[in-house]
Amino acid sequence: MSEAESSAISLTEQRLGKLDAMKARGIDPYPVRFSGKEDIHTLRVTHFGADNSLTPAEDVQPVTTAGRVVAIRDMGKAQFLQIQDQNGKIQLYAGNKTLSEEDYFVLRNLDLGDIIGIKGKPFRTKTGEPTIHADELKILSKNLAPLPVVKEKDGETYDGISDIELRYRQRYIDLAVNADARATFALRSAILREIRDLLHARGFMEVETPMMQAIASGAAARPFTTHHNALDIDLYMRIAPELYLKRLIVGGYEKVFEMNRNFRNEGISTKHNPEFTMIEIYQAYADYHTMMELTQDIFETLAVKLLGSTEIPYGEHTISLKKPWKKVEYLESIKEATGLDFAKFLGEENPSAAEAKKMAASVGLKADGLHTFWEVVDLAFSEKVEPNLIQPTIVMHYPKAISPLAKSIPGNPHLVERFEPYITGREMGNAFSELNDPLEQERRFNEQAAQKESGAEETMATDDDFVTALKVGMPPTGGLGIGIDRLVMLFANKASIKDVILFPLLRPNK
RNA sequence: GAGAAGCUAGCUCAGUCGGUAGAGCAACUCCCUUUUAAGGAGUGGGUCCCGGGUUCGAUUCCCGGGCUUCUCACCA
Numbered sequence: 001m002s003e004a005e006s007s008a009i010s011l012t013e014q015r016l017g018k019l020d021a022m023k024a025r026g027i028d029p030y031p032v033r034f035s036g037k038e039d040i041h042t043l044r045v046t047h048f049g050a051d052n053s054l055t056p057a058e059d060v061q062p063v064t065t066a067g068r069v070v071a072i073r074d075m076g077k078a079q080f081l082q083i084q085d086q087n088g089k090i091q092l093y094a095g096n097k098t099l100s101e102e103d104y105f106v107l108r109n110l111d112l113g114d115i116i117g118i119k120g121k122p123f124r125t126k127t128g129e130p131t132i133h134a135d136e137l138k139i140l141s142k143n144l145a146p147l148p149v150v151k152e153k154d155g156e157t158y159d160g161i162s163d164i165e166l167r168y169r170q171r172y173i174d175l176a177v178n179a180d181a182r183a184t185f186a187l188r189s190a191i192l193r194e195i196r197d198l199l200h201a202r203g204f205m206e207v208e209t210p211m212m213q214a215i216a217s218g219a220a221a222r223p224f225t226t227h228h229n230a231l232d233i234d235l236y237m238r239i240a241p242e243l244y245l246k247r248l249i250v251g252g253y254e255k256v257f258e259m260n261r262n263f264r265n266e267g268i269s270t271k272h273n274p275e276f277t278m279i280e281i282y283q284a285y286a287d288y289h290t291m292m293e294l295t296q297d298i299f300e301t302l303a304v305k306l307l308g309s310t311e312i313p314y315g316e317h318t319i320s321l322k323k324p325w326k327k328v329e330y331l332e333s334i335k336e337a338t339g340l341d342f343a344k345f346l347g348e349e350n351p352s353a354a355e356a357k358k359m360a361a362s363v364g365l366k367a368d369g370l371h372t373f374w375e376v377v378d379l380a381f382s383e384k385v386e387p388n389l390i391q392p393t394i395v396m397h398y399p400k401a402i403s404p405l406a407k408s409i410p411g412n413p414h415l416v417e418r419f420e421p422y423i424t425g426r427e428m429g430n431a432f433s434e435l436n437d438p439l440e441q442e443r444r445f446n447e448q449a450a451q452k453e454s455g456a457e458e459t460m461a462t463d464d465d466f467v468t469a470l471k472v473g474m475p476p477t478g479g480l481g482i483g484i485d486r487l488v489m490l491f492a493n494k495a496s497i498k499d500v501i502l503f504p505l506l507r508p509n510k
Numbered sequence: 511g512a513g514a515a516g517c518u519a520g521c522u523c524a525g526u527c528g529g530u531a532g533a534g535c536a537a538c539u540c541c542c543u544u545u546u547a548a549g550g551a552g553u554g555g556g557u558c559c560c561g562g563g564u565u566c567g568a569u570u571c572c573c574g575g576g577c578u579u580c581u582c583a584c585c586a
Contacts, residue, residue: 010555011520011537071546078543095543112536125544148521149536151547158535158547161521164578177521221585266585267511276586369583427586458585483586507577 011146018109019142025105029142034117036064041088047122048130056122063132065090066117066140068176069110071151079107080131083116086182092118093125094134103137113143113176150177168504184492188500190306191488192259195279198301204255204281209244211237211261217466218242218405220448220458221264224274237263242405242479243466245282246434249477250469254284259484270496271426274505277484282434286478288417291431292394294480295421296323299392302491314424314493317390325392325421330381333395337384338363342377346399346414371455374401389422404444404460406432421482423490429482436477438470 022029043063047056067083067090078095096104098120110116118134125131148166151158160177161167167174167181174181196206214233216223218240226235241258248256259279266272283290303310303321310322331343340359345351356376357367365383367376377399389395396419400408406416418432435441445462452459488500498504 014537073545073548074542075545075548076542078545080545080548082546091546093544097543123544125546127544127546129544129546131544146520146536150521151535153547158522163517163521165517166521168578219586262586264585267583269582269585270580272585278586430586481586486586 012144015111015142015144015146018111019144021109022106022139022142025102027102027106027139029139031138031140034066034138034140037066037085037117038063039087040065040067040083040085040090043122044088044090044130048124052130055124060121060123062119062121062135064117064119065132066115069112069114069116069143072110072112079110081110081116081134083118091125091129091131092120092134092137093123093131094118094120094137098133098135099137106139107137110139111143111146112149113145113147114139115141115143147173148177168498169506171502184488184494184500185502187306187492188488191302191491192484194302194305195259195298198298199255199257199281202255204257204283205253207245207248207253207256207258208260209238209241209248209258211263213238215461215463217461217463218244219262219264220460222266222458224263224265239264240278240481241280242481243463245280246474246477246479247466247469249282249284249434250472250474254475255282257281268505270498271486273485273497273501276497276501278481279484280479280481282477282479284475284477287433287476288396288419288431288478291478291480292419293323295394295429295431295482296321296325296392298482299421299423299487302487306491312491312493314490315495317424319391319423319490321392321423325394327394327396327419330395330398331377331415333385334377334380337388338380340380342380345373372401372451374399375456378402386422386427387425389425391423393422394419395422401447403432404448405435405441407435407437426486427483428486428490429480431478431480434474434477434479436470436474438467441470442467 019029043065047060047063048054065083065085067085069081070084070089071082073080078093078097081092081094082089083092094107099107106116117138117140118132119136120132120134122130122132148161150160161173175185199206212226212228212235214235216236216239218238219242221239223236223239226237227233228235239262241260241262245256245258257279260277261275262278263275265274268274281291281294299321300310300323303312310320312319312321335341335343340363342356342359345355351373353371353373353376356373357370360367360376360380363380363384365380367379370376370379397409397415398406398418400406400414400416403416403418406418409415409417416432418430420430421428435444445460445467448459449462485497485500489495489497492500494500
């Protein structure tokens with residue numbers, strides 16, 4: 001291509017020109033297959049040593065590998081290239097002395113972002129760089145939409161991409177270009193696997209329950225609505241699998257879990273995505289103490305197996321996941337932080353929201369939009385206590401009024417056997433001894449409905465069939481839910497949930 | 511939903527007190543067969559997010575819109 005020709009056309013058009021040039025020579029720029037690809041990381045270890053201490057022999061057997069071209073250094077009739085696959089990067093050396101005429105033509109028409117397959121002997125250059133002397137070089141996929149060029153030296157990255165439009169909307173570019181993004185989602189996958197392994201090893205069974213439900217219950221949140229045409233009914237995307245999983249305990253399974261998406265029709269933030277992944281775990285003949293142990297075991301196991309230590313970095317903090325974690329009482333923690341003692345209202349049938357607001361105002365809290373006493377108390381907790389729970393903390397014994405699915409503490413009818421683990425100032429989960437008294441459950445649902453009547457924004461919907469299930473009989477059961485996205489944020493040391501969800505919800509752009 | 515900030519070349523960013531814009535990398539031409547943020551010489555590349563308004567003239571000022579980020583609200 002002449003300079004004049006290149007002047008007025010886009011990068012894509014230039015590459016289309018190279019594509020046509022290849023086709024004109026009978027080279028298929030998108031061949032059907034490439035056989036025998038070796039993993040780049042593996043062949044590096046094999047031929048250069050895990051600590052980069054080996055040097056391949058002169059008569060070493062050639063290797064075959066493939067990957068995306070991420071760097072080209074043109075030396076005239078020879079070039080240094082770098083290719084990258086899922087697990088690694090390696091330098092190639094290729095020139096007209098050893099390549100066939102056709103392969104050399106491909107080399108001369110390579111662009112950053114092309115995917116190539118090569119065969120050649122590993123060797124070290126003068127400067128010691130592990131390299132493959134590519135004696136065969138095939139184009140496997142021609143790049144037409146140029147990738148950002150990222151250069152590195154001494155671990156420092158130059159240029160790179162920071163544009164959110166690319167990072168989140170076109171995640172494939174983020175993954176192709178940013179090693180950190182690839183590492184984050186590989187870690188996410190490893191976390192899911194480790195959690196499943198741990199539960200399977202303890203005899204739990206993974207199940208799948210409906211994501212489209214006629215009644216969205218099991219949590220207090222606004223659901224998405226959808227419609228089934230053949231039945232001509234509206235359905236809700238589930239906000240929690242809880243009530244279905246407990247039906248399975250009724251049915252006789254004793255250890256079940258489900259790890260999958262929930263959907264809540266609420267705002268988007270660095271900590272919220274409308275669809276998010278939860279794991280819910282139920283164990284019959286167990287209680288919330290069992291779930292406390294399990295929670296700590298899960299976090300500790302992940303830390304040790306995936307990061308090699310119970311001490312893990314998060315932002316400016318070092319989080320110690322070693323059990324046992326600190327335990328605090330819900331109301332006691334509020335009293336300590338604010339001096340406000342809400343416990344004395346526990347016995348009251350219907351404590352006044354106005355009274356709670358007055359108390360909250362005395363410590364500078366505005367509770368204007370809230371309608372019930374315990375909503376105001378919860379505000380005090382989330383404002384004054386939650387942000388300070390940096391190290392793992394188990395907050396236990398919540399008021400019954402805000403825990404419609406949890407069992408009361410024997411001898412203390414106003415508090416329930418419930419806890420929430422907090423780490424880095426964020427709620428990581430929710431667990432309790434499951435309420436299995438059907439008549440009591442019915443009363444709790446009715447109380448929720450009454451709260452809704454009196455103006456509470458979000459309450460739990462009544463599910464009559466679930467009450468029927470409890471009437472059949474559910475053994476004493478411990479249940480635990482953990483927000484997987486936030487858990488991954490913790491282990492991946494990410495501040496935004498969008499950094500740990502491959503395709504976070506964004507407004508479509510036209 | 512509210513407030514603040516951002517949007518300029520493929521990428522990362524300057525800049526224009528209103529006169530249609532620059533750098534580095536990438537691209538293109540040329541030199542170079544052990545380089546590695548390779549190097550050297552040269553060339554091109556922009557609806558300055560979109561639409562109105564003011565103006566002789568708007569990428570710049572004003573109004574409206576779009577998308578994103580941050581904070582707040584709702585929530586996990």
